[in-house]
Amino acid sequence: MPPALVLDNLTVAYDRHSAVHHLSGRFEPGSLTALVGPNGAGKSTLLKALTGELRAAEGRIDLGGLKPGDLAYLPQHSALDRTFPIDVLEMVLLGLWGRVGPFGRVTMAMREEGRRALSAVKLAGFERRSIASLSVGQLQRALFARVLLQDAPIILLDEPFNAIDARTTADLVQQIYRWHGERRTVVAALHDLGQVREHFPQTLLLARRCVDWGPTARVLTAENQFRARGMAENWAASAAICRSAVA
Amino acid sequence: MPVGGRLMALYELLLQPFAEFAFMRRALVASLALAFGCGPVGVLLVLRRMSLVGDAMSHAILPGAAVGFLMAGLSLGWMSVGGLLAGLAVALGSGLLSRATVLPEDASFAAFYAVALAAGVLLVSWKGSNVDLMHVLFGSVLAVDDDALLLIAAVATLTLLLGAAIYRPLVTECFDPGFLRQVGGRGGFYHMAFMALVVLNLVAAFQALGTLMAVGLMMLPAVSARLWATRLWSLMALSVAFGIAAGYGGLVLSFHVDVPSGPAIVLAAGALYVSSLLLGREGLLRRHLARFRHLEA
Numbered sequence: 001m002p003p004a005l006v007l008d009n010l011t012v013a014y015d016r017h018s019a020v021h022h023l024s025g026r027f028e029p030g031s032l033t034a035l036v037g038p039n040g041a042g043k044s045t046l047l048k049a050l051t052g053e054l055r056a057a058e059g060r061i062d063l064g065g066l067k068p069g070d071l072a073y074l075p076q077h078s079a080l081d082r083t084f085p086i087d088v089l090e091m092v093l094l095g096l097w098g099r100v101g102p103f104g105r106v107t108m109a110m111r112e113e114g115r116r117a118l119s120a121v122k123l124a125g126f127e128r129r130s131i132a133s134l135s136v137g138q139l140q141r142a143l144f145a146r147v148l149l150q151d152a153p154i155i156l157l158d159e160p161f162n163a164i165d166a167r168t169t170a171d172l173v174q175q176i177y178r179w180h181g182e183r184r185t186v187v188a189a190l191h192d193l194g195q196v197r198e199h200f201p202q203t204l205l206l207a208r209r210c211v212d213w214g215p216t217a218r219v220l221t222a223e224n225q226f227r228a229r230g231m232a233e234n235w236a237a238s239a240a241i242c243r244s245a246v247a
Numbered sequence: 248m249p250v251g252g253r254l255m256a257l258y259e260l261l262l263q264p265f266a267e268f269a270f271m272r273r274a275l276v277a278s279l280a281l282a283f284g285c286g287p288v289g290v291l292l293v294l295r296r297m298s299l300v301g302d303a304m305s306h307a308i309l310p311g312a313a314v315g316f317l318m319a320g321l322s323l324g325w326m327s328v329g330g331l332l333a334g335l336a337v338a339l340g341s342g343l344l345s346r347a348t349v350l351p352e353d354a355s356f357a358a359f360y361a362v363a364l365a366a367g368v369l370l371v372s373w374k375g376s377n378v379d380l381m382h383v384l385f386g387s388v389l390a391v392d393d394d395a396l397l398l399i400a401a402v403a404t405l406t407l408l409l410g411a412a413i414y415r416p417l418v419t420e421c422f423d424p425g426f427l428r429q430v431g432g433r434g435g436f437y438h439m440a441f442m443a444l445v446v447l448n449l450v451a452a453f454q455a456l457g458t459l460m461a462v463g464l465m466m467l468p469a470v471s472a473r474l475w476a477t478r479l480w481s482l483m484a485l486s487v488a489f490g491i492a493a494g495y496g497g498l499v500l501s502f503h504v505d506v507p508s509g510p511a512i513v514l515a516a517g518a519l520y521v522s523s524l525l526l527g528r529e530g531l532l533r534r535h536l537a538r539f540r541h542l543e544a
């Protein structure tokens with residue numbers, strides 16, 4: 001059972017302009033949460049703060065004793081080089097990093113695990129294909145397989161279904177359900193509210209500040225979404241220094 | 248011509264220069280060792296889109312080597328240590344500057360290397376003759392002595408051993424730096440270790456080919472290999488093979504036609520590059536033909 005992820009008055013800023021503003025709350029152990037909000041609401045920023053890539057300007061994140069490297073994180077725009085001469089199985093096996101590190105041996109059993117992960121995302125037979133030959137959807141499947149091998153208690157996905165067709169999305173949603181069934185904590189930033197209503201029991205509606213956080217049916221009301229849009233558009237180039245925490 | 252005569256001619260063309268002259272053997276061994284070190288390093292530079300950084304680094308070595316030259320003349324030890332220090336300083340400095348300022352790493356490299364090349368030429372000309380300057384800029388693989396040979400061989404050995412040891416983190420840092428950072432791998436450290444290998448190999452190549460030609464033996468075989476191979480291991484193996492072929496071919500050419508050996512070796516590598524460009528699996532001709540033929544699935 002993973003620990004709860006606790007956010008305590010978290011503020012993350014770019015160039016002092018806050019992208020996530022005084023956010024408090026917790027992702028319960030084993031919860032499946034959709035992270036929703038307009039563009040610029042701070043969804044990616046929050047995920048990056050959870051992985052340790054961005055530092056909190058104020059407040060703190062409690063990973064319950066885990067290190068940021070223990071979390072699995074699938075960024076929206078992966079920095080990976082798609083022309084690199086590496087095959088699909090090798091790419092997926094990178095998910096073993098936490099277990100084998102830079103020098104440990106990758107055993108035959110581990111390679112078998114990699115093959116199973118590939119068939120779990122319906123990429124069986126693609127092991128020796130170079131990643132340059134994959135379509136966007138196939139690459140996303142392969143990246144899910146890598147997350148699968150990471151075997152992390154907490155999984156963060158940033159817009160995992162962007163530019164992905166319906167069938168691939170359906171398959172990957174099944175994988176998210178399996179993770180949920182294994183009592184892993186999953187947080188996914190999403191735009192498709194129909195998807196969220198259908199598949200995600202919890203929702204955090206973000207517009208730099210928390211608009212609402214709780215059961216999806218309660219959070220995704222028309223009124224909340226209207227408020228979220230208003231708050232996100234409220235960005236000002238000459239914003240005053242926030243006093244709320246100093247006082 | 249009888250068969251024996253033909254064989255004799257072939258022997259005279261391809262083997263006799265090395266059988267007869269010790270300096271040719273030495274030059275050949277030096278080129279082979281350089282190919283083993285520079286081949287894999289060049290491949291990683293190409294894959295990291297740092298081909299021109301290799302070029303810049305090779306010039307960055309010059310002022311250090313020049314300072315060594317001022318202290319002790321054309322001494323292997325002093326010039327190598329000087330070059331090594333200057334190269335490492337530029338590698339570190341460019342990396343740090345690109346993190347601390349808005350300049351991307353290649354911009355810092357470009358700035359550094361222009362200054363370095365000018366400073367190096369100035370320093371050598373100040374105390375040395377034009378012959379010295381030519382030696383520093385273009386090297387003389389035919390004048391490689393035992394010490395230089397040992398240095399080159401040691402660098403090649405270290406490159407292969409260290410490269411094998413840090414292969415996984417190095418390749419991961421190349422391929423998906425964001426992922427490596429997230430799982431807590433120290434990508435920056437391995438990047439610097441790799442840059443140190445680049446500098447070491449350029450210092451070694453500098454002995455034989457000089458500062459302007461050294462990068463040719465590092466980049467041309469690697470770029471050519473990229474036009475044939477699609478796996479990392481085959482890329483590296485092919486890059487080494489091309490380097491060996493260029494070293495051998497260039498030396499034979501320079502012996503029979505009586506042209507300077509360094510440029511001959513680099514031009515031989517260039518010929519391999521042009522052929523690969525035309526004939527390679529990812530080259531122009533195949534790409535053109537492939538438009539008319541495709542698999543069913």
